[in-house]
Amino acid sequence: xxxxxxxxxxxxxxxxxxxxxxxxxxxxxxxxxxxxxxxxxxxxxxxxxxxxxxxxxxxxxxxxxxxxxxxxxxxxxxxxxxxxxxxxxxxxxxxxxxxxxxxxxxxxxxxxxxxxxxxxxxxxxxxxxxxxxxxxxxxxxxxxxxxxxxxxxxxxxxxxxxxxxxxxxxxxxxxxxxxxxxxxxxxxxxxxxxxxxxxxxxxxxxxxxxxxxxxxxxxxxxxxxxxxxxxxxxxxxxxxxxxxxxxxxxxxxxxxxxxxxxxxxxxxxxxxxxxxxxxxxxxxxxxxxxxxxxxxxxxxxxxxxxxxxxxxxxxxxxxxxxxxxxxxxxxxxxxxxxxxxxxxxxxxxxxxxxxxxxxxxxxxxxxxxxxxxxxxxxxxxxxxxxxxxxxxxxxxxxxxxxxxxxxxxxxxxxxxxxxxxxxxxxxxxxxxxxxxxxxxxxxxxxxxxxxxxxxxxxxxxxxxxxxxxxxxxxxxxxxxxxxxxxxxxxxxxxxxxxxxxxxxxxxxxxxxxxxxxxxxxxxxxxxxxxxxxxxxxxxxxxxxxxxxxxxxxxxxxxxxxxxxxxxxxxxxxxxxxxxxxxxxxxxxxxxxxxxxxxxxxxxxxxxxxxxxxxxxxxxxxxxxxxxxxxxxxxxxxxxxxxxxxxxxxxxxxxxxxxxxxxxxxxxxxxxxxxxxxxxxxxxxxxxxxx
Amino acid sequence: xxxxxxxxxxxxxxxxxxxxxxxxxxxxxxxxxxxxxxxxxxxxxxxxxxxxxxxxxxxxxxxxxxxxxxxxxxxxxxxxxxxxxxxxxxxxxxxxxxxx
Numbered sequence: 200x201x202x203x204x205x206x207x208x209x210x211x212x213x214x215x216x217x218x219x220x221x222x223x224x225x226x227x228x229x230x231x232x233x234x235x236x237x238x239x240x241x242x243x244x245x246x247x248x249x250x251x252x253x254x255x256x257x258x259x260x261x262x263x264x265x266x267x268x269x270x271x272x273x274x275x276x277x278x279x280x281x282x283x284x285x286x287x288x289x290x291x292x293x294x295x296x297x298x299x300x301x302x303x304x305x306x307x308x309x310x311x312x313x314x315x316x317x318x319x320x321x322x323x324x325x326x327x328x329x330x331x332x333x334x335x336x337x338x339x340x341x342x343x344x345x346x347x348x349x350x351x352x353x354x355x356x357x358x359x360x361x362x363x364x365x366x367x368x369x370x371x372x373x374x375x376x377x378x379x380x381x382x383x384x385x386x387x388x389x390x391x392x393x394x395x396x397x398x399x400x401x402x403x404x405x406x407x408x409x410x411x412x413x414x415x416x417x418x419x420x421x422x423x424x425x426x427x428x429x430x431x432x433x434x435x436x437x438x439x440x441x442x443x444x445x446x447x448x449x450x451x452x453x454x455x456x457x458x459x460x461x462x463x464x465x466x467x468x469x470x471x472x473x474x475x476x477x478x479x480x481x482x483x484x485x486x487x488x489x490x491x492x493x494x495x496x497x498x499x500x501x502x503x504x505x506x507x508x509x510x511x512x513x514x515x516x517x518x519x520x521x522x523x524x525x526x527x528x529x530x531x532x533x534x535x536x537x538x539x540x541x542x543x544x545x546x547x548x549x550x551x552x553x554x555x556x557x558x559x560x561x562x563x564x565x566x567x568x569x570x571x572x573x574x575x576x577x578x579x580x581x582x583x584x585x586x587x588x589x590x591x592x593x594x595x596x597x598x599x600x601x602x603x604x605x606x607x608x609x610x611x612x613x614x615x616x617x618x619x620x621x622x623x624x625x626x627x628x629x630x631x632x633x634x635x636x637x638x639x640x641x642x643x644x645x646x647x648x649x650x651x652x653x654x655x656x657x658x659x660x661x662x663x664x665x666x667x668x669x670x671x672x673x674x675x676x677x678x679x680x681x682x683x684x685x686x687x688x689x690x691x692x693x694x695x696x697x698x699x700x701x702x703x704x705x706x707x708x709x710x711x712x713x714x715x716x717x718x719x720x721x722x723x724x725x726x727x728x729x730x731x732x733x734x735x736x737x738x739x740x741x742x743x744x745x746x747x748x749x750x751x752x753x754x755x756x757x758x759x760x761x762x763x764x765x766x767x768x769x770x771x772x773x774x775x776x777x778x779x780x781x782x783x784x785x786x787x788x789x790x791x792x793x794x795x796x797x798x799x800x801x802x803x804x805x806x807x808x809x810x811x812x813x814x815x816x817x818x819x820x821x822x823x824x825x826x827x828x829x830x831x832x833x834x835x836x837x838x839x840x841x842x843x844x845x846x847x848x849x850x851x852x853x854x855x856x857x858x859x860x861x862x863x864x865x866x867x868x869x870x871x872x873x874x875x876x877x878x879x880x881x882x883x884x885x886x887x888x889x
Numbered sequence: 890x891x892x893x894x895x896x897x898x899x900x901x902x903x904x905x906x907x908x909x910x911x912x913x914x915x916x917x918x919x920x921x922x923x924x925x926x927x928x929x930x931x932x933x934x935x936x937x938x939x940x941x942x943x944x945x946x947x948x949x950x951x952x953x954x955x956x957x958x959x960x961x962x963x964x965x966x967x968x969x970x971x972x973x974x975x976x977x978x979x980x981x982x983x984x985x986x987x988x989x
Contacts, residue, residue, distance in 0.1 A: 865982075865984065865985070869912050873911070
């Protein structure tokens with residue numbers, strides 16, 4: 200038995216912070232609120248680091264039992280935590296990035312109303328996310344899963360007086376419900392067939408089962424249902440529609456929840472359930488196809504967006520698609536690797552975008568930005584690091600993780616690889632488009648007017664809501680001067696920028712002289728239980744016997760081929776950079792001409808392929824109509840209400856007739872008494888006669 | 890000795906007078922007296938039967954009735970005074986607040 204690390208402390212710490220701020224924060228000063236929020240999330244990060252430092256001495260998987268939760272005739276689910284390489288990576292990403300974003304939020308949210316509410320929600324999110332990551336059974340994981348959805352809902356609708364924010368929150372919650380429905384049914388199937396949801400009971404039981412190569416079976420069903428849940432939480436086709444709308448929330452929320460951590464929960468869940476997926480090739484294929492389609496689909500939409508946060512949102516959806524593609528070709532460690540680097544650079548992109556928005560007093564439209572390179576240099580340089588990282592320019596983090604995924608995807612099917620590379624090109628194009636539009640050229644915002652706009656509305660992306668903005672001190676935001684953000688916001692940017700640069704170096708593949716340490720670190724999680732299938736190229740890497748690892752990876756294909764493909768993807772990224780430069784720096788009139796040339800297709804892309812409208816027509820409107828006309832008017836008002844009302848009316852009608860007995864006239868009462876007595880006496884006499 | 894039917898007839902007449910007064914009079918005191926009249930009509934029947942059948946229980950019963958009537962008179966008259974003080978009338982048709 201290894202040491203007790205008290206893993207329960209990690210999720211509990213942010214919960215305490217959330218409770219203190221949530222219950223009593225209204226009376227606290229801003230300094231105290233931020234100190235509480237940051238210290239509790241920082242403490243969680245500290246404890247996670249401590250756990251990591253003790254990690255090598257543990258026997259894995261390390262399971263810590265805390266308390267009994269549910270026990271019903273054979274089925275048992277406990278409060279217990281599960282630590283292995285996978286959850287350790289997630290733990291460090293969530294607490295580390297979460298801590299940095301807490302720090303950043305202090306600066307970003309300082310002028311906003313509801314300061315304590317924001318930090319309470321943010322800490323609450325950390326609690327649920329850590330529960331999700333550390334849970335040792337699916338049920339506890341589901342609690343975290345739902346909890347992060349709740350925190351996401353609360354934070355998207357943080358500016359709840361703004362109608363669009365409130366509806367975006369609802370949309371996120373409802374779309375997630377659809378996914379959770381699938382996830383739940385998957386869990387029910389697990390309970391029915393294995394009698395447990397605990398990882399260390401279910402997985403060994405499944406590991407004994409053969410792979411369902413002949414056709415779909417139980418594991419395929421479970422895998423597909425889990426994928427439905429992952430589609431909802433991780434914004435995959437067809438349930439991705441909530442994520443772009445979720446940008447209504449404050450920007451740090453977009454960074455933390457809707458880019459770095461929560462939306463990757465689906466990837467984590469699929470990776471955690473790799474035992475199931477590895478035995479369900481059909482489900483894996485579905486995962487890969489959904490992933491690759493989402494990557495391509497979202498990237499094309501991202502090309503035509505003009506709102507800086509919307510571009511990043513579609514980029515997030517697209518990158519999540521990459522992660523699912525990785526999972527779908529059974530390259531789980533590559534998916535988690537991309538998850539980690541994505542958390543760094545996408546978190547950074549959102550924070551930097553927040554810094555830009557902050558500098559411009561609430562402006563989010565890239566068409567009214569430009570030339571900010573010299574005005575906000577720190578933001579510019581950190582954003583540059585993140586942009587190059589996500590575009591996949593070596594040797595930044597995104598290059599290694601994306602390249603790993605593409606390489607593994609190629610081994611499964613060249614079609615995945617082709618779409619993946621094309622998406623990489625699009626990614627590079629729209630990211631550099633954002634970069635050039637924002638930081639280069641001339642400033643296109645109308646100076647006086649634009650800042651008037653900023654002062655009249657909230658300091659940030661809460662136009663029209665923040666009534667307190669008018670009373671801000673004169674040196675606050677939107678005072679007619681584009682300003683660099685305070686250091687409390689720049690600090691996290693710099694840290695994340697460094698991570699975006701070097702974060703990929705732990706996973707340099709063997710073909711480039713690296714050791715692919717990340718893959719080896721995660722290896723034991725995924726290799727130990729992989730089924731023995733021969734002749735499956737996608738599985739080859741996962742099932743590689745240990746001696747192959749020492750030689751490098753995949754000796755059967757060789758390093759030369761891999762390097763060629765790497766070269767192609769880098770070329771795609773550079774092509775994207777070049778085209779973005781050509782269109783948005785060199786000849787800004789070109790995009791206009793091409794847009795007109797493309798005509799209807801361009802309109803479709805700008806309008807996000809009318810997917811929202813399609814869903815509205817197919818699902819939302821029939822539901823609303825059905826609810827209003829049939830359920831509300833006919834069933835509720837027509838049947839239920841009328842049954843209650845009619846019986847009440849009948850009772851009142853009868854009473855109306857009887858109440859005339861209560862005339863208030865004493866002599867009529869006397870008459871009733873006498874009559875009654877006479878009747879009784881007459882009855883008794885009649886009875887006596889008989 | 891006067892035969893029993895005469896007593897019973899008188900008792901019935903007294904009771905009927907009481908009921909009639911109870912039903913038709915409007916003055917509270919008159920109604921109250923009508924109730925006393927009914928009680929005494931019944932009392933007369935009790936003692937008449939007691940004398941006829943030579944058993945004492947009827948007479949004992951009359952004492953109970955008289956005691957209860959006395960108590961009732963005390964409470965009833967107090968209520969009547971209270972009503973008069975608040976309503977300034979003894980007409981029951983005007984004491985009709987307790988209605989719908």
